[in-house]
Amino acid sequence: MSSISELYDVCWEEMRDKLRKWREENYRNSEQIVDVGEELINEHASKLGDDVWIIYEQVMIAALDCSRDDLAWSCLQELKRQFPDSHRVKRLAGMRLEALERYEDANKLYDSILQDDPTNTVTRKRKISILQAQGKSSEAIRELNEYLEQFVGDQEAWHELSELYINEHDYAKAAFCLEELMMTNPHNHLYCEQYAEVKYTQGGLENLELARKYFAQALKLNNRNMRALFGLYMSASHIAASPKVSAKVKKDNVKYAAWATSQISRAYQVRGTQECTLGVFPVRLEDSCHTLLMEPPLL
Amino acid sequence: MLEDDSGVTKKRTLPLSSLSVSFRSHEMGEVELSCLAYAKMYLHASQFPRCSVNGLLLSSSPAGGAVCITDCVPLLHTHLSLAPITQLALTQVDAWCSQTHQRIMGYYQANACVSDSSPTPCALKIAEKIFEQCNNAVLLMIDGEKMFPGCRVPPIVMYERKDARWALKDKHTIMLRQWEETCSIVNQLFSSGDQALLVDFDSHLDDITKDWTNQKLNAKIMELVSPANGNV
Numbered sequence: 001m002s003s004i005s006e007l008y009d010v011c012w013e014e015m016r017d018k019l020r021k022w023r024e025e026n027y028r029n030s031e032q033i034v035d036v037g038e039e040l041i042n043e044h045a046s047k048l049g050d051d052v053w054i055i056y057e058q059v060m061i062a063a064l065d066c067s068r069d070d071l072a073w074s075c076l077q078e079l080k081r082q083f084p085d086s087h088r089v090k091r092l093a094g095m096r097l098e099a100l101e102r103y104e105d106a107n108k109l110y111d112s113i114l115q116d117d118p119t120n121t122v123t124r125k126r127k128i129s130i131l132q133a134q135g136k137s138s139e140a141i142r143e144l145n146e147y148l149e150q151f152v153g154d155q156e157a158w159h160e161l162s163e164l165y166i167n168e169h170d171y172a173k174a175a176f177c178l179e180e181l182m183m184t185n186p187h188n189h190l191y192c193e194q195y196a197e198v199k200y201t202q203g204g205l206e207n208l209e210l211a212r213k214y215f216a217q218a219l220k221l222n223n224r225n226m227r228a229l230f231g232l233y234m235s236a237s238h239i240a241a242s243p244k245v246s247a248k249v250k251k252d253n254v255k256y257a258a259w260a261t262s263q264i265s266r267a268y269q270v271r272g273t274q275e276c277t278l279g280v281f282p283v284r285l286e287d288s289c290h291t292l293l294m295e296p297p298l299l
Numbered sequence: 300m301l302e303d304d305s306g307v308t309k310k311r312t313l314p315l316s317s318l319s320v321s322f323r324s325h326e327m328g329e330v331e332l333s334c335l336a337y338a339k340m341y342l343h344a345s346q347f348p349r350c351s352v353n354g355l356l357l358s359s360s361p362a363g364g365a366v367c368i369t370d371c372v373p374l375l376h377t378h379l380s381l382a383p384i385t386q387l388a389l390t391q392v393d394a395w396c397s398q399t400h401q402r403i404m405g406y407y408q409a410n411a412c413v414s415d416s417s418p419t420p421c422a423l424k425i426a427e428k429i430f431e432q433c434n435n436a437v438l439l440m441i442d443g444e445k446m447f448p449g450c451r452v453p454p455i456v457m458y459e460r461k462d463a464r465w466a467l468k469d470k471h472t473i474m475l476r477q478w479e480e481t482c483s484i485v486n487q488l489f490s491s492g493d494q495a496l497l498v499d500f501d502s503h504l505d506d507i508t509k510d511w512t513n514q515k516l517n518a519k520i521m522e523l524v525s526p527a528n529g530n531v
Contacts, residue, residue, distance in 0.1 A: 197378065197382070198381065200381075200383045201380075227383070227384060234386065
C-alpha cells in the first residue's frame with residue numbers, strides 16, 4: 001500500500017499546506033484528511049512545530065467521520081497530554097463519545113464544560129447536534145431557537161435552523177431564517193436561491209412572484225447558478241399560466257421564461273454535454289407533477 | 300371458474316399452460332430488482348452518508364408484464380422536500396424515459412438518520428404521484444443500518460400500494476437475482492474507486508458537464524455483470 005507522498009509525488013510541506021487549506025475553507029473531505037493527515041503525523045510530526053496540535057484536532061475529527069476510532073483515540077491522547085485542562089480537548093472527547101453513540105456520556109461532558117463556561121457556543125451546538133442525531137427534531141429546533149436568542153449573529157446556526165425547518169416542512173419559519181441570512185449576507189447568491197426555493201414550495205401566486213424575484217436576484221449575484229436559472233424559468237412559467245393574472249403580467253412572465261430558456265440552452269451548449277430536454281417544459285406545465293407541488297405542503 | 304390452493308374462487312383469464320408461472324407471479328406481486336439499479340442506489344446512499352438521498356426507479360420492461368426495476372436515476376442529496384428541483388428532475392427524467400423506452404415505476408430514499416428507515420411525507424407524496432401514472436409503483440426505503448460489509452440481507456424495505464395506503468411488501472416477493480454476485484460487484488466498484496463516478500441530479504446542477512444518466516458508470520457495472528446471466 002503506497003503512501004500518499006509516493007502516490008501523488010508530494011513532500012510533507014505540501015501535505016501540511018493542503019491540510020491548512022482544507023481547514024481554512026472548512027471542507028469535510030474526511031477520507032482525504034485521514035489519508036494525508038495520518039501519514040503526516042506518523043512520518044513528520046517532529047517537523048510540524050506548533051502546527052501539529054491543530055492538525056491532531058483536524059485529523060481526529062475526520063477520523064471520527066470515517067469510523068477510525070483507533071486514529072481518533074491516538075490523536076486525542078496526544079492532545080490530552082499536551083493540554084490536560086483544556087475545554088477544547090474535552091469537547092473533542094465528547095465528539096468521540098457522540099461518534100460511539102454514547103450520547104448520555106457526551107452530554108455529561110458537555111454539561112461540565114458549560115458549568116465552567118456557559119458562553120461556550122461550540123459546546124452548546126454539540127448538544128443540539130446530539131438531539132438531531134437522536135432524531136429529536138422538535139427539541140433540536142427549540143434549543144436552537146433559544147440559542148439564537150442569545151447569539152443572534154451566529155450565521156451557521158441560522159442556516160442549520162433553516163435546514164431543520166425545511167425538513168419539518170415548516171416553510172414559513174425556514175423563510176424567516178433565510179431572510180435573516182440574506183440581511184446579513186446580501187451578496188450570497190445561495191441564500192437568495194434557497195429562499196426562492198422555499199417560497200416556490202409554499203406555492204400560491206404571491207409566493208411564486210417572490211420566488212421569481214429572488215431567483216432573479218441570485219442570478220444577478222452569480223449568473224452561473226443553474227438552480228436559480230431553472231427556478232426563474234419555472235416560476236415565470238407558472239405565473240404566466242395562472243388564470244388569475246392580468247394580460248400584462250402574463251406577457252412579462254412569458255418574456256422572463258423565454259429569456260431563462262435561452263440562457264439555459266446557451267449554458268448547455270457551451271458547457272454541457274447533454275441535450276437539455278427543456279423543450280418539453282411548456283407541455284409539462286399541465287402535468288400532474290405541477291399540481292402536486294402547487295398544493296400546500298403536508299403537515 | 301377455477302379454484303386455487305387457498306380455496307378462493309378465481310376467474311380463469313389465462314390459458315392453462317401458462318398458469319403455473321404467470322398466474323403465480325401476478326398473484327404474489329413479485330418485483331425484480333436488477334443489479335444495475337441496486338448498485339447505483341447503494342452507491343448513491345454511500346456517496347452522501349450524512350444526507351438523505353432519493354431517486355427514481357425505472358423499468359424498461361413493458362407495462363402489464365412481470366415487474367422489473369431495470370435501472371434507477373439518483374436525484375437529490377439536499378432539500379428533498381423543496382419543490383422546484385424535485386419538479387425539474389421529475390420532468391427531465393420523464394422526458395429522458397420516453398426517449399429511451401423506459402418508464403418511471405418507483406421511488407427510493409435513504410434517510411440521513413440511519414436508525415429510521417420509515418418513509419417521510421415527502422417520499423409518500425412523490426410515490427403517490429408515480430402511482431397515479433403506474434399502478435404497480437413501488438416505494439423503496441434503504442435501510443442504512445444494514446449497509447455494512449458482510450451483511451447477508453439486502454438493505455432495502457419495499458412498499459406497495461394496497462387498499463389506498465402504502466403497505467410493506469412481503470420480503471419473499473422481492474427478487475434480487477444473484478445476490479452474492481451483486482454484492483461482489485458493488486465491492487469491486489468501491490475498490491476500483493469507480494463508485495466516485497456516480498452523478499446525481501443535484502451534482503449535475505452544480506456542474507452541468509456531469510451526466511446524471513450515468514452512462515459511464517452503467518457501462519462499468521454492465522461489464523462486471525456476469526455475461527452468463529443476461530438480465531441481472
